[in-house]
Amino acid sequence: MSHATSSLSPSGSHSWLTAGKQLVPGLLLCGAITWVANDLAALPWFSSKGLSALTIAIVIGMLIGNTIYGWMQASADAGVGLSKQKLLRLGIILYGLRLTFQDIDALGMHGVLVDAVVLASTFVLAQWLGKRWLGLDSRTAILVGAGSSICGAAAVLATAPVAKARADDVAVAVATVVVFGTIGTFLYPAFYQWNLAAQWLPLPESTYGLWVGSTVHEVAQVVAAGEAVSTSAADMAVVAKMVRVMMLAPFLIILSAWLARHESVEPATPAESAIGNTANDGKKPLLARITIPWFALGFVAVTGIHSLEIIPQAALSVGTQLDNILLTMAMAALGLTTHVRAVKAAGVKPLLLALILFAWLVGAGLTLNSWL
Template structure:
């Protein structure tokens, strides 16, 4: 087992023409998505800057970008690769190990079971029943199981997914995460759960952090607070998930490729979370890091959109959305069962 190394060949495009223009293009799209996300009606719809960035990127990618791709491609690919990994590392500053203490071991076990069951179901149903390729099934599974678009992007370098497959997976997160955001508050009165228990249920089964916040706030501030903490527990599982996924894929490639390569950005994600847990940095610095992180991830999403062709999405068909619908049903019903069972077992 070894950590993936940063070979000089991976950065060959740093010296290619078009780096700065491409970075400027993705930065402009990221800035536009951030501004749009602040409009009240888009906030109510739960559309994050990441979602809007990939939409704007797709619009540009299927209109004017092909004409300027030779002059901007290096910067777009830099955003899609290096800035993506940097954004995932800095994402670690959103969580602390102290979060575990707030939700207890029951919350930890619930998050672990939901993540494991959802991803395994995604791969099994996606490849066996729906005949999807393994990359698409794993990307949709990662997004549904852990933390939406951020998990899809984090899994992309491990599964080596193509841009249009990442876009399809993100689209499923948007559709069913948004549906969950409105549906969960409606069913709350019929579940017989306390506000705190319902918060754990929200955080353990809804896709995106922003969607968790919106759904929790529709019930109460206490529910929203508990939901976010449980959601952060799922986010903390991103790094070990990527390590295990890398190991499983390495074993599946045959005897000649049994060396397990640990994604270096997953290791640094844990380091970032550890530094944040120690509370060494002033809150103003952490806030600045999170702002930078949001910008880097939005630029990466914009780059993915720029490299996605509408024809590729049409070829994907309805099967990815059907898989996401099945996973959504499992999160809604199976996740509820997991919450009740673990709570009854551990209290």
């Protein structure tokens, strides 16, 4: 018995060591892209345009993925796969370190109501227009809607496991966020200055901040658009944006239940899946078909712990930096596994959907914020 046990132990250790070695090349590649993306994002030209490390990482990843990645794919695939699955989920959980429940009090109930109405209306509009008018598949409509209505690329990544999305679907949705979020970074401050000169609407800095925070896609883009007017506008915009981000967890749970009931999304095949969902469980009972996004619940739990103000500032800083690294690595991995031909195959329809949603966010968001 003891002889059998001792003979198994080295074998088990060897297996773990072999698996670990297989992960190293891909993790190093994603890490290198992350390092470059963070350095570029810190440069004034990129930061002034609201281009975050996440956005830059997927661009670099796609450039490498569509050129030289084929030569190293066999050795790097395992680590790249880990980055876009496990590290992604851990990154979403740690995203809670950026938020507290006190943010809701700071914003006020009218601000929370604006965020909720903007989120719900934008996502519903995305589903109606995307599937019924533009004829997009459900996965693309869901991801573009999530990215536009909540928090850009992070929302797209978090929604992908629930929607059983492919890497190509995710890349298309992220691309729309990058395009129109960047446009918004310039458009919102320009409109504020035009309105200030022409006095079309009463638009104080606080209202402008709420408008930006409740409608602009990415957190970095919100900061850039707010700072272009004033520090106080930026502060209000960030708080509104953080409350909107906090709605990600209940959104994912509701979406999962809705998809399970209506069975409106056909799961991706194992080869296509961006996040490891492969089972077609349409014959299971409703509760068994609901994909519980445990990482979203972890996100809420971390937010709750952060709200208690018991995390030392040093640990909070390290955790936030680690979160940036994890999410950026996930975006790098996504770019590496995305082929331009697949994005081209998606056509102009996802971009058109994102354009309509962007116009809705700008117009309806301004009306709603001014009215309330």
